[in-house]
Amino acid sequence: MLAKVMLSSLRTRRTSAFLIVTAMALSVLMIIGIDRVRHQVRANFSSTVSGIDLIVSARGGPMNILLYSVFRLSDPTAGIRWETVEHLANHPDVKWWIPVALGDSHRGYPVVATNDSYLSHYRYGRGEALALRAGSWFAGADQAVLGSAVAARLNYQLGDDIVLAHGASGPAIIEHDNHPFTVAGILAPTGTPVDQSVHISLNGMALIHQGGAFLSGLPAMPGRRADTPDSVNAVMLGLQRRTAVLGLQRELSRYRGEPLSAIIPGVQLQRLWRITAAGENALRGTSLAVLVVALLVLVSTVLAALEGRRHELAVLRASGAGRIAVYGIIIGESLCLTLLGCMLGLLLLFVGQWSLAGVALEQWSLRLPETFLTIRELPALGSIVLAGSLAGLIPAEKAFRNSLADGLTPRN
Known part of the structure; x- marks a missing residue:
């Protein structure tokens, strides 16, 4: 009732x-x-930095290094020499390494110059590898691979030509219109800043800043091995043993070749949450x-x-x-x-x-x-x-x- x-x-x-x-x-x-x-x-x-033990960059603020190297939310600092990158690659504690060079953009989207290790070793989410939705990874200095969001918003297809511009944020400073890149591949969606990026080879970025035409598959810098620029903005490292992280971090802070900062992404993320x-x-x-x-x-x-x-x-x-x-x-x-x-x-x-x-x-x-x-x-x-x-x-x-x-x- x-x-x-x-x-x-x-x-x-x-x-x-x-x-x-x-x-x-x-x-x-x-x-x-x-x-x-x-x-x-x-x-x-957190999923954006899955599996990365250390990020090494020129001496600077740890939070800024995390924001520009991983999330493309800040302007990059000065680069570190390629000789230093080779030192990191040959270090006995390093299992894999991913070089990243920034500073250019395409219609407001950041350009990330890297090499094949980016596709092989970069992980997101719960250890998921990057996958191509269409096409293939860049094989030459005039090829680019687009994140899914870039391709969708700008309506790019395989084979389209794109022109990059100098400047990571704000209006373009100089357009590299004499060096168009051809879309060779489009990545599958990841839900990370990878979707918002244009990926080219280190060789290609070195060329557009030095002048001279280049063709796919040809060495861009005569007398020098491909994918060996003068400098990069950051190097992501995966170590043989997680227990070696703090030791390598201290070692790099005292590196004599040039001033370096090595950050642990997970630690910086916790600091970011405290800020927000x-x-x-x-x-x-x-x-x-x-x-x-x-x-x-x-x-x-x-x-x-x-x-x-x-x-x-x-x-x-x-x-x-x-x-x-x-x-x-x-x-x-x-x-x-x-x-x-x-x-x-x-x-x-x-x-x-x-x-x-x-x-x-x-x-x-x-x-x-x-x-x-x-x-x-x-x-x-x-x-x-x-x-x-x-x-x-x-x-x-x-x-x-x-x-x-x-x-x-x-x-x-």
Whole structure:
């Protein structure tokens, strides 16, 4: 009987109930949505540097080195000499190495000059290797391999010619229009900055800054081995033993050939999260404020509806309903409205994730989750349901105290 009374009351107050459900749904959407985006951004950042033990660069700030060498979010510092790169490659503790030279761009996208080890050893996610969606890896100094987002946004196909420009960010300084590159391959999506990059050989980057025409497959610099530029901006290292990381880091900090900085990507990521913690807390505070507003709407709406339910509740009291029954009806209504709001909020979030998944991957290299609800989110959702239920305590107590006292009293 109490369930019928509760459902009948909600049907009678359809408009106010809908407003409460909508307010609760928006609060759930913000709280769970912000947490998912935060968690996914961290996961994407962490997956970008999967398997890299050290990043070696010219002496500079560790955070800046991480941002420009991996995430292309900062301007590169001075380069390190190729002789130093060869020293790193021949070090007994080094298992593999990936040289990276930056400084050029193509229509706002960074150009990454590297060699075949980039395709062979670069890993993202849970140790996933880079794969080509079409074409092949560059084989000559005039070939380029595009990230998936670059190819999609600029509508490039295999065989198209592209012109690079000097300058890693901002407007192009000098266009290398006398050295066009041919699109040889397009990488599969990774959800990392790789998707937003144009990849060429070290040989090709050296050529466009020295002048002279070049042809695919021909040595670009006579008298010198291919893929041996004067300098690079960073070298990513994978070590034979993880236990050698700190020792090699100290050794490189005292390297006599030139000033070097060797950073551990995972350590710098943790520092990055500490820097961004204030912004994350501000977003959490905003979402909690929305939840408080939704709860206030719930309490005020239920309180306002009590005036029209005085007779109904008084009849229940007169027919033997006690405190538990009255509390059950009012708190049950609050619980139903909260649960409906949670379900609607999760549904809206799931639909939003599904509809924006392609755009987020293409535009921001962000992989959105594909789940409706995860175990990690259950405590937050349970707290919202509990708060919504407890919000019915105030109107329930008022209904219990006033129902028999004035519910059956005729009013003039």
